[in-house]
Amino acid sequence: MWRNRNVWIILLGEFVVGLGLWAGIIGNLAFMQEVVPSDFHKSLIISIGVLAGFIVGPLAGRIIDQTKKKTVIQWASIGRIVSVLFMFAALYTNSVMWMVIFLITLQIAAAFYMPALQSIIPMVVNNKDLLTLNAWQMNARTVSRIVGTAAAGLMLSYFELKWLYIISLIVYIIMFFITNGLQLHETANQSIKDKEQGGFKEVLPMLKEHPVVLMTLVLMLIPTLFLGSFNLVIMKISEIHQSTTISGLLYTVEGIGFMLGAAGLRFISDRVKIATLLFSLAFVIGAMELMFLFADVAFLALLTFAVFGFSVGCFFPTTMVIFQNQVPKEYHGRFFSFRNMIDSVIFQVVLLSTGMMLDLIGLSGMGLVFGIISLSLTISFLLFSKKKNVIMQVQ
Template sequence: MLRNKNVWILLTGEFIAGLGLWLGIIGNLEFMQAKLPSDFLKSLLLAAGLLAGIAVGPYAGRLTDEASKKTVMLIAGFVRAISVIFMLIAIATGSIWWMVVFLVLLQISAAFYFPALQAALPLIVAEKDLLQLNGIHMNASTLSRIIGTALAGILLVVLPLSMLYVGSLIAYIALFILTWFLNIDETRDRQTAPKNGSEKTSFKEVFPIIKGLPIVLMTLIMTLVPVLFLGGFNLVVINISELQDSAAIKGWIYTTEGISFMLGAFFIKLISDRISPYIILFACSFLIGVSQLLLYLADVPALTIVAFAVFGFSVGCFFPTAATIFQTKVPKEFHGRFFSFRNMLDRVTYQIVLLISGFLLDLIGLQLMCVLFGGLSVIMTIVFYARHRYIQTHIANHNN
């Protein structure tokens, strides 16, 4: 698999794009902090881009299934590069409205790019290599997050804010150039696709597919378990820092979680041949719940680090496994619409969890909120495991 040119193009592109993304995210926070004193206005500004991405999601899914994945990725990459220009205008003019244009274009490009990318992965490697590719791909993303945030912090000290976005622009242009060199064989993917323009695909067609594949539906719902932690991740880290009266703990938490995630994504390849992917999902989901419960003792630095190490390792195993299930169980002709729907679902649930986390942190505090979320995660895991065993037993009895 690692001799495949397409694999290296995608991995390199993911790393470079990730650097550009995190340079931009840190820059966004810096610009908003200077221009918007209200946290509520900041959330509204970020929500504008989010809603734009959700709005174009159904069309993005249909287009990804009907058109070339590479073409969709190229157009999305071009729009993403253009969006940075509007942020540079926002900095030059001091206008927050140009930042709105930047965020809207950025989220629209992401709504097209990521479903096309997920749909392209099964077309460039054999099915047996998908889990390993998903793990390495997510590791490239995590590594770019760790390096990108650290680099942005250094650049903000020595360079003007606009240079962060110049760095993002360079990264996005590099990704656009790399995407040109992709060589994806989409003939198999198109064998069951519409043969002419008179037969149009519908975004709604993906819902009966999901309903008819119980393992896909169950995996889709189970992704809510890590989202319960990830949605309010930054708020949790800030509250832990305040609880322990330590600014340094934030760095330790992000570093621990990132490294543990990478270890989990490498480890999953070693055990995937011997353990059912469904058992891996249930075990990781349970460990995510345990890591949340451990944060009841968030005032103890050592246990805090242990909790985030367990969480990082668990999601490092969970997400590549879930992605592989989706890529192998959902028919390829529906990949664009399915991954677009999943992208929309993720965006909505992350925002809901973020709002709920903020409310609960004010209402009951960090430690009780973590117990509540951890208990809910464990209960969801047990319920879905019991249902999975019931389905397996029913199938076995029916076959006999």
């Protein structure tokens, strides 16, 4: 696998585009702090971009299945480059409207880029290497987040805000040329072109025919409950301990745990059946949500985030391989677009629910609710898989 140039292009591209993305996110926050006084308006502006990506999801899925995926990746890369130009206009005019256009363009590009990339991965390696490549791709994403946020924060201390977007522009241009080196044997899917539908209506019957895919899709709600509340929970724990230092430590141990989990996944999966692994990870994540009951103990809070990071570092690559193997290839574009849309909706719902529950019942109560939901889902689908004899296979 490591002699395959496509593998290195995917990993390098993931790291490079992550640097540009996080530099832009830090820049966006800094810009809004200057020109948008209301926190509600800030969240509204960010949501507009997410909504745009959600709206184009069905179109993106159909186009990815109809056309060559490398072509989609390259046009999405061009879309990212164009989006940064709108942000330069926002900086020059001090206009929020240009920033909104920037976010809309960027999210639309992402709506095409991510499902296309997820569809390409099973095309470049054998089934036995899918787990490894997915794990390392997520590690590249995690490292880029750590490096990107740290570098962007440092740059803001010494340079003007525009330099963050100059870096983003350079990175996206580099990304375009990197992905140009992909060597894929693919043709446009004429069977989809010939159909008027080719949309999500065909994905739903496919899910019924592949219960393992539907079950795994629902199980992904369990880590999303934790991830959707991630930043708010860290801020709450920081308030409980009256310490900003613990916030940095929580982010750090979670990131390290994630990378260790992803790096060790191949070793673990060779020794544990995939169904046993997935349900065990779901149980552990649910248990870590219950551990919010003890968030007032610093060591237990750090342990919770470290174990959660390790668990999701194993969980997400495993679910991705199940999707890539079990979903028929002609549905990959639409399915991954559908999955990304579901993720974005659930994430927003969890975020709003977390804020409400933290106000009403506190961190301990929220952890109890999320933990019970997660463990109930895990037990229900475990019993379902035993009753229906659902077979999970990744190679």
